Amino acid sequence: MIPGxxxxxRIPDLRRKFLFTIGMLAIFRLGSxxxxxxxxxxxxQTLFNQQGNVFGFIDLFxxxxxxxxxxxxxxxxxxxxxSIIFSLLEVVFPRLKEMHREEGEAGRRRIGQYxxxxxxxxxxxxxxxxxxxxxxxxxLPDARPLVVGEVVTTLVAGTMVLTWMGSIMTEYGIGNx
Numbered sequence: 001m002i003p004g005x006x007x008x009x010r011i012p013d014l015r016r017k018f019l020f021t022i023g024m025l026a027i028f029r030l031g032s033x034x035x036x037x038x039x040x041x042x043x044x045q046t047l048f049n050q051q052g053n054v055f056g057f058i059d060l061f062x063x064x065x066x067x068x069x070x071x072x073x074x075x076x077x078x079x080x081x082x083s084i085i086f087s088l089l090e091v092v093f094p095r096l097k098e099m100h101r102e103e104g105e106a107g108r109r110r111i112g113q114y115x116x117x118x119x120x121x122x123x124x125x126x127x128x129x130x131x132x133x134x135x136x137x138x139x140l141p142d143a144r145p146l147v148v149g150e151v152v153t154t155l156v157a158g159t160m161v162l163t164w165m166g167s168i169m170t171e172y173g174i175g176n177x
Contacts, residue, residue, distance in 0.1 A: 014174075017172065017173050017174045018174060020169070020172050020173045021169060021173035021174045021175075024165050024168075024169050024173060024177070027165065028072065028162070028165065031065070031070065031071045031072040031158065031161070031162075032064060032065040032068070032070050032071075032072050033065075033068065033070055034070055034071040035068055035069060035070055035071075036069050036070065036071060036073065036151050036154045036155065037150060037151070037154065038140060038141075038142055038147045038150060038151055039069045039134060039139055039140055039151065040138075040139045040140070040141050041068055041069060041139075043137075043138060043139045044067065044068075044069050044134060044137070044139040045067055045068070047137055047139065048067040061075060061077075066130075069130075069134060069139070070158075071154060071155075071157075071158040071161075072158045072159075072161075072162055073130065073155055073158065074123055074126055074127060074130070074155050074156075074158060074159045075159070075162065076159065076162050076163060076166060077126065077159075078119050078120075078122040078123035078126055078159050079115070079116075079119045079159065079162075079163045079166070081122050082115045082116075082118040082119045082122055083115050085118060086111055086114060086115050086118070096111065099111060116163065119159070119160070119163060120156065120160070123155070123156045123159040123160070124152065124156055126155075127151075127152040127153075127155035127156050127159075128152055130155065131148055131151045131152050131155070135148070165177065
């Protein structure tokens with residue numbers, strides 16, 4: 001393991017990829033601490049501390065962003081769901097399977113594009129659900145439609161930023177973003 005770590009210092013390309021990955025992780029951590037405007041974070045954290053339920057478990061997967069109702073509270077769950085849906089659709093629709101296998105990289109890119117297109121409505125549905133949940137829990141003091149829309153838009157934007165970060169980490173960083 002130590003020789004592998006030494007390669008990070010010695011090999012410029014590996015060092016660049018490593019530093020890029022560390023930078024992306026730092027941005028993720030930062031976004032996990034930026035609260036969504038309009039949310040009473042203190043009230044929300046009090047509720048999370050009172051209930052040791054599934055929300056705490058989900059919060060682990062998004063780096064604590066859910067209990068803080070931060071910019072990245074949805075994580076990449078909508079993208080993962082979209083990806084799973086397209087994997088299942090390949091079984092049902094032979095044209096998608098053919099596109100994936102026979103068209104090579106161009107077909108995979110097109111399916112990746114469709115996956116991103118589906119990510120937006122899935123993120124929207126999840127953002128609306130989470131926003132209504134925190135409103136019902138009393139953590140959204142001003143529940144006017146404009147404020148709810150702002151919270152939902154912020155959550156969807158956070159998911160799309162994470163999805164973009166994942167794709168550039170795959171391209172320029174270490175491993176699959």
